[in-house]
Structures are given as C-alpha cells and as structure tokens.
Amino acid sequence: MSGPPLFILLCSGEHEKVHMAAMTATVAAVSERPVQVFVSMNAVYAFEKGKAAADRYKGRAFSEEMKAKKAPDTLELFGQGRMLGDLKMHICAMALDVLGWDENNLVEDMFDGPMGLTKFLADAEEGQLVTM
Secondary structure: OOOOOEEEEEOOOEHHHHHHHHHHHHHHHHOOOOEEEEEOHHHHHHHEOOOOHHHHOEOOHHHHHHHHOOOOOHHHHHHHHHHHOOEEEEEEHHHHHHHOOOHHHEOOOOOOOEEOHHHHHHHHOOOEEEEO
C-alpha cells in the first residue's frame, strides 16, 4: 500500500489518541507511505524525557486496558515506524516556547527537529491531513 503522503497533526495528550496516531503513522510508513507527524499542545507531554510509561499517558478506560494488558508502548511504535519506514516527526516550535523547553526536554531520537505550524500545513498540501 503506497499512496499520497500522510500528515498527522497530533495535539491531544489522551493516551488513546496518541497511541492511534502511532499505530496509524507506523502502519502507513511500513506500507511505503511517507508520513510526517507534527506534535503540539497537550501531546507534547507524552514525549517528555524521563517519564515512565505509566506516567506518560492520561486517558480513559481503554487507556487503562492497554496499560493492564501491556500493549506496546506508544513511543516504541513511533520508533519502529521511524526505523522501518519513511516516518518523520516534528515538535511544534511554539509549544516548546510556551513550555520554556528545548529538544533536551524530549525523548531522544524521536524528532527531526522543531517546526512551525505554517510550514507543516504548507507541506501537508501535497497529501492527506489527519488531526488527532
């Protein structure tokens, strides 16, 4: 399955949405579809360096089920997509500014650098845009 590039705007910090973004991005990337993920707003907290997986995600009943059943960690899924396919991830430059963070506050080897929303949306004109 190849197709137009997939652009995922991830702004929710809910475990279920972050995990669905990881599954969608990874499946598309390993299926030879280029993917770009733009992480902003509350989703940034899921990528904070030093947090244990149990503390990383906030969610509802399905989140608790995923944790209890030891579903693959969301960050591992994103990492697999990056390793096995054309998956690029960018952190929102504005979100970093608002938090007073830099890339040292984020999990290592996950992001291809900060990006502005304007650039991301301009790039997304060539493909399919999904917001989570």
